[in-house]
Amino acid sequence: MAIEPEKLLYICCSDIAGQVRGKGFPARDLENRRRFGVGWTPTNTMINCLGRIPATPFGPHGDLFLVPMAEGEVRLDFGDGMPEEHWFIGEIRNLDGTDWDCCLRSFLRRTLDELEAETGLRVLASFEHEFYLDGAEERSGDSYALSSMRGIEAFSAEFVGALRANGLEPDTYLPEYGTQQYEITIDPAMGLEAADRAVKLREICRATAQRHGMRASFSPLVTRGVAGNGVHIHFSLQDREGRPVTWDPDGPGELSQAAGSFAAGILRHVRALCAITAPSVISYDRLRPHSWSAFWGNLGLRDREALLRICPYPHADDVDPAPRFNLEFRAADAAASPYLQLAVLIRAGLQGLREKLPTPPITEGDPEALGEAKRREMGIHDLPRSLDEALAALEEDETVSGWLGPVLLEAYLQHKRGEMGMLAGRDEAEICRIYAEAY
Secondary structure: OOOOOOOEEEEEEEOOOOOEEEEEEEHHHHHHHOOOOEEEOHHHHHOOOOOOOOOOOOOOOOOEEEEEEEEEEEEEOOOOOOOOEEEEEEEEEOOOOOEOOOOHHHHHHHHHHHHHHHHOEEEEEEEEEEEEEEOEOOOOOOOOOHHHHOOOHHHHHHHHHHHHHOOOOEEEEEEOOOOOEEEEEEOOEEHHHHHHHHHHHHHHHHHHHHHOOOEEEOOOOOOOOOOOOOEEEEEEEEEOOOOEOOEOOOOHHHEOHHHHHHHHHHHHOHHHHHHHHOOOOOHHHHOOOOOOOOOEEEEEEOOOOEEEEEOOOOOOOOOOOOOOOOEEEOOOOOOOOHHHHHHHHHHHHHHHHHOOOOOOOEEOOOHHHHOHHHHHHHOOEEOOOOHHHHHHHHHHOHHHHHHHHHHHHHHHHHHHHHHHHHHOOOOHHHHHHHHHHHO
């Protein structure tokens, strides 16, 4: 009797390492798997980006379910006769169906629910990604150049087409400043969907690149001395009816009172937030002064070195600024799970709303030129200089660590310090190579 190949499906989660891991099963069993999914183990979340578990608070104990989310479905069928790739983003649940403490997607979902319940506000967001394409032609002087798009036309067309086929509306696609570096932006979506889209985009990009004999890496830094890859998180606020409420023409920097308080909450806790938004050993090699990435914890007007950038909009009589007006958080990269990144930014913003913090001072130049005393007066903090410093700031900030809760906080700190320990003593080039391969 001839063997008939069976199609497999996968249920996946985005974990502390920003990796997408999961389990597969025969596609014919999907309907039976929608409620309880597949079995999962707490210590799985402690697998770091090197594929190791240096430490775990869970040991070999405990059982969980990884349950597929209907809105998390991805299908990649390129119509060439090769097997279709088919998977679902899932949530990790306890055996009684409740959210597990370390499920990052449900942590974001609860955060969004809390924001709306307390303030009536919702978050519209988009993750702007930069990535390195190993297989594109390496030529100096090709920053933003049309020539950088030659030789990768087939990859680019299938990548953008695969995004659209999976409900992600491409906005821009371009060669970036770095050698073999590209940027992709997609249309915004409401909070949870925005993070789902970020997970989908990275995996769709990697899958498409592999089909073309290339490798796409979202590592924060692939080569020392060359521009790194950031993830810029754009966000704005809406009311329950979907009306934009971030813009106020009479507010400081044209920010509404709510948006100003939201921004102030982020800036107040920024040193602790960096441990989550920029969570790799090499993340801090990218966050350097005068490198077009964040270095100071400031709110800047159309400033691409500000931590929070007030983004521009077209000034024309027939353009309504309100739906276009947004803020951009720039101290983030793809070594993190987008669910956890967006969740802590919203938690910080909600804290600012609770405390009715005023809009922070808005800078229009280099904060370094202000001097230390003036920066202190304006509440502008410097960012951590290393992951170790960022993790210490996370532990010291009882507000931010309290959002995570004791279980997730302990797991997170063990996970990241274990990663640091495994990389200790390795030279910088080797560390960059390891991260480039991992992401």
